[in-house]
Amino acid sequence: MIRGLYKAFQGNIMAIPGRAMAFFCLLLLCFVPLVTQEPYILLVLIFVNVFAIYAASWDVLAGFTGQFNMGQGALFAIAAYTAAILSRDLGWVPWATIPCGALVAMLAGFIIAIPSMRLRGTYFTLVSLTFPLILAGIVLVFVDFTGGEKGISGVSALCQSRVAAYYTTFIVMVASVLAMWKFTDARSSLIRTGLAFRAIQEDEISARCSGIDTTRYKLAAFGVSAFFAGISGGLYVHVMRVAGPMMLDLLWSFSPIIWTIFGGMGTIGGAVTGVFVLYPVMELLRVIPELRMFVYACLVVLIILFMPEGIVPWARDKIEKQCPRCKLINAMSRQECRACGAHLHTERKKLETVKD
Amino acid sequence: MADAFFEVQGLTKRFGGLVAVDNVSFRIDQGEVVALIGPNGSGKTTLLRLIMGVLKPDSGRIIFKGKDITRHRSCDIVKRGIAGTFQVVKPFRNLPCIMNVMVACMVTKAKRGEWTKRLAVKARDALEFVGIADLSLERAAVLSHGDLKRLEIARAISTEPELLLLDEPFGGLNPAETDLLGKSMRRLHKGGRFGRLHSEEMVMLIVEHKLMDLMKIVDRVLVLNFGQIIAQGTPEEIASDNKVIEAYLGKGVILGAS
Numbered sequence: 001m002i003r004g005l006y007k008a009f010q011g012n013i014m015a016i017p018g019r020a021m022a023f024f025c026l027l028l029l030c031f032v033p034l035v036t037q038e039p040y041i042l043l044v045l046i047f048v049n050v051f052a053i054y055a056a057s058w059d060v061l062a063g064f065t066g067q068f069n070m071g072q073g074a075l076f077a078i079a080a081y082t083a084a085i086l087s088r089d090l091g092w093v094p095w096a097t098i099p100c101g102a103l104v105a106m107l108a109g110f111i112i113a114i115p116s117m118r119l120r121g122t123y124f125t126l127v128s129l130t131f132p133l134i135l136a137g138i139v140l141v142f143v144d145f146t147g148g149e150k151g152i153s154g155v156s157a158l159c160q161s162r163v164a165a166y167y168t169t170f171i172v173m174v175a176s177v178l179a180m181w182k183f184t185d186a187r188s189s190l191i192r193t194g195l196a197f198r199a200i201q202e203d204e205i206s207a208r209c210s211g212i213d214t215t216r217y218k219l220a221a222f223g224v225s226a227f228f229a230g231i232s233g234g235l236y237v238h239v240m241r242v243a244g245p246m247m248l249d250l251l252w253s254f255s256p257i258i259w260t261i262f263g264g265m266g267t268i269g270g271a272v273t274g275v276f277v278l279y280p281v282m283e284l285l286r287v288i289p290e291l292r293m294f295v296y297a298c299l300v301v302l303i304i305l306f307m308p309e310g311i312v313p314w315a316r317d318k319i320e321k322q323c324p325r326c327k328l329i330n331a332m333s334r335q336e337c338r339a340c341g342a343h344l345h346t347e348r349k350k351l352e353t354v355k356d
Numbered sequence: 357m358a359d360a361f362f363e364v365q366g367l368t369k370r371f372g373g374l375v376a377v378d379n380v381s382f383r384i385d386q387g388e389v390v391a392l393i394g395p396n397g398s399g400k401t402t403l404l405r406l407i408m409g410v411l412k413p414d415s416g417r418i419i420f421k422g423k424d425i426t427r428h429r430s431c432d433i434v435k436r437g438i439a440g441t442f443q444v445v446k447p448f449r450n451l452p453c454i455m456n457v458m459v460a461c462m463v464t465k466a467k468r469g470e471w472t473k474r475l476a477v478k479a480r481d482a483l484e485f486v487g488i489a490d491l492s493l494e495r496a497a498v499l500s501h502g503d504l505k506r507l508e509i510a511r512a513i514s515t516e517p518e519l520l521l522l523d524e525p526f527g528g529l530n531p532a533e534t535d536l537l538g539k540s541m542r543r544l545h546k547g548g549r550f551g552r553l554h555s556e557e558m559v560m561l562i563v564e565h566k567l568m569d570l571m572k573i574v575d576r577v578l579v580l581n582f583g584q585i586i587a588q589g590t591p592e593e594i595a596s597d598n599k600v601i602e603a604y605l606g607k608g609v610i611l612g613a614s
Binding site (some may be wrong): 187195198199202203204207209210327 | 408409410429430431432435439440442446447448449450451452455458459460462464471472473493511515541
C-alpha cells in the first residue's frame with residue numbers, strides 16, 4: 001500500500017519536472033510560519049492564497065471554455081456579501097458562511113449564465129462587464145441591508161491567530177486548486193469534463209456533432225467557476241472582516257485576468273503562479289508609491305511580450321520534453337525517454353554524429 | 357405506409373434569397389446505402405447539415421425511427437443514432453488522435469470504474485478500423501488530409517450510429533487511400549464486431565461522386581440539383597437518366613451513344 005503510493009508519487013509527480021517543482025514550492029510554503037511570524041508577510045501570503053483561488057476560478061471558465069468573463073468580481077462579491085450578512089445577522093461561524101456564500105455565488109452564476117450564455121465571444125465579454133456594475137447599483141440601493149458605501153464591518157475573523165489563518169487559507173487553496181485542476185484536466189480519470197472542455201475549446205460545432213452537450217458543459221464550467229470565486233470571496237471577507245463595494249470595482253474583476261494571463265491561460269497552475277508572483281511584487285512596490293502602477297504594468301507588458309503564453313508554459317517548455325514516440329513527459333536533462341527509451345533530443349544527437 | 361427507417365418530408369432551407377434545399381422529400385429503408393450526388397452548389401452538404409442539426413430547416417420534417425427529430429440539437433441527434441462527418445474536416449487539432457475519438461466515445465453511458473481506459477480501448481478500436489491506429493498518439497494537426505478524413509470517420513462510427521452520413525469521404529484522397537477507405541466502408545456496411553465497436557448493417561447516406569468503389573454497396577442514388585431531387589434510382593438507371601446528364605453537362609450537348 002505505502003509502496004504503491006510511493007511509486008505513484010515517483011511516477012506522477014517526481015518524474016515530471018513541472019509537477020515536482022510545484023510540489024516543492026507547496027512544501028516550502030508549508031514551512032513559512034516556522035521561519036518567520038512577521039504578521040505583514042503572513043497577511044500578504046494569506047491574500048495570495050485567497051486570490052490564487054480567485055484567479056484559478058476565472059481560468060476554469062476562460063481558459064477552458066473560451067468564455068472571457070470580465071465580471072468575475074460580481075461572483076466574488078456576491079459570496080463575500082452573503083458570508084458577511086450571515087455572519088453579522090445570524091452570527092454564523094466562518095466554516096458555515098463560506099460554503100453558503102459559495103453556493104449562493106454558484107446559484108447567481110447559473111442565473112447570470114443562462115441568458116448570457118446565448119452570446120458568444122466578444123459579445124459575452126461585453127455583457128459580463130455589466131455584472132459588477134449592476135450589482136454595485138443594487139448594493140447602493142439597499143443601504144440598510146448592505147451598508148451602502150460603507151459596507152459591512154464587524155465580520156467574525158477566520159481564525160484567532162494569523163498563523164492559523166495562514167494554514168487554513170493555504171489548505172483551502174491547495175484543495176480548491178487541485179479540485180479545479182482535476183475538473184479541467186483532459187487526462188483526468190475521475191471526471192470526463194476536462195476532455196469535453198478541450199473539445200469545446202478546439203471546435204464547438206465538431207464537439208456538438210460528436211455528441212457533447214456543449215451548453216451543459218459550459219454551464220457546468222460557469223457553476224464551478226462561480227463556486228470557487230465564491231469560496232475565495234468568503235475567505236477574503238473573513239480575513240479582511242469587512243465587505244465593501246470596492247469589490248465591485250472593475251479593477252477587482254480585471255485582476256484575475258491579469259494574473260492568469262501573466263501565469264498562462266488554460267493551465268490552472270498558471271493562474272496560481274501568476275498570483276504568487278504578481279501579488280507580492282505589487283506589495284514590494286509599495287516602497288515607490290508614485291511609480292507603483294507604472295512599474296507593475298511595465299512588468300506585465302514585458303512578460304507578455306516575451307512569453308506570450310505566460311510564464312508557466314514558457315518555463316515548462318524549458319524544463320520538460322515530450323517523448324517523440326510515446327508522448328510521455330520527461331525532464332529536459334534526460335537523453336532517453338523514461339518509459340520507451342527513445343532518444344529525446346534526436347536533432348542534437350545527429351549533429352554530434354556528423355562531427356565524429 | 358409503414359414508418360420508414362429514416363424519412364425527410366418537404367425540407368426547405370433558405371439562405372436569404374437563395375433556396376439551398378427546396379422542398380426535399382425522400383426516405384431511406386433499413387439496410388440501405390444511399391448515395392447523394394449533384395453538381396456543385398446543389399445543396400448536398402446543406403441537406404446533410406440539416407439532418408445533423410448543425411443548421412435548422414425553415415420548414416419540413418425529419419423523421420428517424422418514427423420520431424420527429426427536426427430542430428433537435430446536434431448532440432441529441434447523435435445520441436439518437438445519427439452521426440456524420442464534415443466535408444471540410446474539423447478535428448480537435450491540438451488533441452492527440454485517440455482523444456479526438458475518445459470525445460465521441462463519451463456519448464455512450466458512463467460506467468463505473470476505469471472509464472478513461474475503456475474509452476481509450478474503444479477509441480483505439482475505431483482508429484484501427486479506419487487504419488490509423490499507429491498515429492493514435494500524434495496530434496491531429498500533424499496528420500495528412502487523408503488521415504484526417506479517416507479520423508472523421510473513426511469519430512463518427514465510435515458514437516455507434518445506426519445512420520451514418522458521409523460528406524465526400526473520398527474528397528482529396530489519392531487512389532490508394534480511396535481504395536482503403538472504400539474497403540472499410542464496405543466492411544462497415546456488412547456489419548459485425550470490430551473490437552468494442554459493432555454495427556449491424558449500418559445505413560449510410562453518402563455524398564460522393566466517385567462511386568466506383570462503392571458501386572457494390574450503393575442501393576440507390578439520389579440526384580440533387582438546385583436544391584431539388586431531380587432523379588432517383590439504381591446507379592445504372594441514374595447513369596443513363598437524361599435529366600441527370602443535363603444537370604451535369606447542360607442542355608444541347610451532343611452525347612455519344614450510351
